[in-house]
Amino acid sequence: MVKGKATLALELPLPEEGTANTKQERAYQAIREAILNGLLQAEDRLPSTRALAQRWGVARGTLESVYERLQLEGYILRQVGSGSRVSAVMPDSYLKAVIDFGVTSTPIGEVPTSNPTESVRSETVHRAQVGMPFVARLANPQLMSPAEWAAHLQRAMARMTPDQMCNAEPQGALALRQQIARYLRNHRGIACQAEHLLITNGIRHAIDLVARVVLQPGDHVVVEDPGYPAVHRIFAEAGASLVYAPIDEQGLDLSSVPEAVHCRLAYVTPAHQSPLGVIMSATRRLELLDWAQRQGGWIIEDDYDSEFNYHRAPLPALKAIDSVQRVVYCGSFNQALFSNLRLGYLMAPPQLHNQILALWHTVGRSVGVSEQLGLAAYMHGPAFLxxxxxxxxxxxxxxxxxxxxxxxxxxxxxxxxxxxxxxxxxxxxxxxxxxxxxxxxxxxxxxxxxxxxxxxxxxxxxxxxxxxxxxxxxxxxxxxxxxxxxxxxx
Known part of the structure; x- marks a missing residue:
């Protein structure tokens, strides 16, 4: 057995039952949290799956799956003959934020601005279209049963109270927010309650709300290159100057963004980068959180298609490790169910939540209560999953x-x-x-x-x-x- 930090994983307790549904999830949480908290650091060697299985009383095959998942997410590196080592690099300031939560943000200074419309490339991106190869990159409407959806809508409307018909709940229907919060806890690893959520009519709508609240003309926004042109246009319309950060095999690369350029916002698609499909590595995720904390800026996480991972369960969201409270998490049912459903949600840090909600009231809510209650009913039973x-x-x-x-x-x-x-x-x-x-x-x-x-x-x-x-x-x-x-x- 290797001495020193290499044996630390053996000393970690396996989380109690109730913190996760399965032993595999509990083992994963124990090792990932040890890395995020700095107990295990870059180049530390992990014990073999055989040794750890004996210590924790877990099947070796279960731990093989855990190690494979940690490697896919970029937390560890496995090599034949060399064992498994921690590969995720933790910024010192991120570790400090984990221990000393609630660090005050540094104000953003004014920066010179260029004409934002000049930086958005005008080459046409074909609109997604059902049945048209190969621009059919949207939810297949043939998979959704209109009769089943209508039945849930009908039952929800039959139970609708006069108060629900006349007095809209400020953040969206509580029943729907409760179902979304449960889904995010169970499937995206996010510690979420209904009061943390705001119902929108899609991800672009959520991003537009954030941009209006956060940005002033001339502010810099980091976006992915290549990236999602429609979102780039939203930031440009808000008067922002776009800073293009390249995508490589580990995801967003911030090394090309000068420290002297103060950025108010960064937009990322870490689970399945749009369009390259890259999974942002654990090291890059931690670097991004550290960068946002030092900049006093915000991160918009667009989790647009995390439900559809074909190799294993969806990877945890960036928001799941956001101990510095800099991530605005956005999701939508337009990809999961059908594109014209126009129902989405956002989860913002406390500093932004009330500001976004106030703007949402000002510009007028556009999501009908019947659709919200119908979706809540659809998610409550087995139909959604x-x-x-x-x-x-x-x-x-x-x-x-x-x-x-x-x-x-x-x-x-x-x-x-x-x-x-x-x-x-x-x-x-x-x-x-x-x-x-x-x-x-x-x-x-x-x-x-x-x-x-x-x-x-x-x-x-x-x-x-x-x-x-x-x-x-x-x-x-x-x-x-x-x-x-x-x-x-x-």
């Missing part, structure tokens, strides 16, 4: 049809990334292929190819396409993939 399981399986099947068809008919003519989750994946071209000619040829056979460059601003990436597959039938996915494979071969 049953739908997510059904949808996840169908999207996985569609993804595999695309991947298998391309592999069978065009092997060696492309490479794939970002396929582990979500409604789309990235197809990278080989050096001898002409991206523009492929777009033209695809259009002639009824396929829309969205180039990755449409999402890029300053980041120069190799030619690639964003392939959306979720809102296709299996026959459409097969036929379109076959056409694309022949084009890649030609």
């Amino acid at each position: 049953r739908h997510l399981r059904r949808a996840r399986q169908e999207y996985l099947t569609l993804r595999d049809i695309v991947l298998d068809t391309l592999q069978k008919h065009a092997a060696g003519r492309y490479r794939i990334s970002g396929e582990h989750a979500g409604f789309h994946l990235i197809l990278w071209l080989t050096a001898d292929q002409d991206q523009d000619l492929l777009i033209e040829a695809a259009a002639e056979v009824g396929i829309r190819l969205q180039p990755l460059r449409g999402y890029c601003q300053q980041n120069q990436l190799e030619p690639a396409f964003v392939l959306g597959f979720a809102a296709l039938t299996r026959a459409q996915a097969k036929t379109a993939s076959l056409k694309l494979a022949y084009l890649l071969q030609a």
Whole structure:
């Protein structure tokens, strides 16, 4: 047995029953919290899964799954012959904030501004469309049962009181906020109660509310590059100057953002980066939280499709480790159920919550109480989780049809990334292929190819396409993939 810090994981107590549903989750929490609290530090060696299984009375296979999950999230590194070591680097100031919670933010000074509209690239990004390969990157409406949804709406409206019909609850219907809070606790690892939530009509609406409250003309906002153009436009309309941070294999890279540039806000999609699909590593997440604390700024976490991870359970949200209270967490049911549902939510730190709520009242609430109560009823029983399981399986099947068809008919003519989750994946071209000619040829056979460059601003990436597959039938996915494979071969 290795001496010193390498044996510390053996000395950690396994959390009591009740803190998590399974032994696997309890073991995961014990090791992750030890890393986040600095008890285990970078390069510390973890005990073998065999030794830890004997100490904790947990099956070795369970701990193998825990170690694999920690490695995927970037907390540890596993190498054959070298064992498992902690890889997440904890900033000293973050560790201090964990111990001394409630550090006062440093005021943001004024900074020079440029014309924000000039920094937003104007290249067209095709609108997502049901049944259109390969821009079908939205929830498949065929998976949602209108009759089942209508039944929940009808039951909710039948139980609606006169007070609910006339006096809207300021933050949104309590019944819905309670169901969302339960879901976030159980499935996203967020310590959340109903009073922490505000109901919106989608993620972009939530981001717009935050931008209006937080930003002044000339403020700097860090955004992902490549990233989500619609959100970039929201910040530009608020008068912000956009600072583009590149995305690499670990997620958002802040090293290119000068410390001298004070940024009021950062927008990230850490669970499944839009559009590259990268999972932000634990080290980068901690660096981002530390950066926000030092800047006195805020982070918007867009958790737009975390329900659809095809390899394992969704990774914990950035908000789940936000001990410095800098993260505004945004989610939506438009991806989980159907795109025109227009129901979302946000969870803001206490310093921002009341300001956002006051603005929401000023501009007028737009989410009907009947839809809120209907969704609450849908989430209360088994219908919601049953739908997510059904949808996840169908999207996985569609993804595999695309991947298998391309592999069978065009092997060696492309490479794939970002396929582990979500409604789309990235197809990278080989050096001898002409991206523009492929777009033209695809259009002639009824396929829309969205180039990755449409999402890029300053980041120069190799030619690639964003392939959306979720809102296709299996026959459409097969036929379109076959056409694309022949084009890649030609």
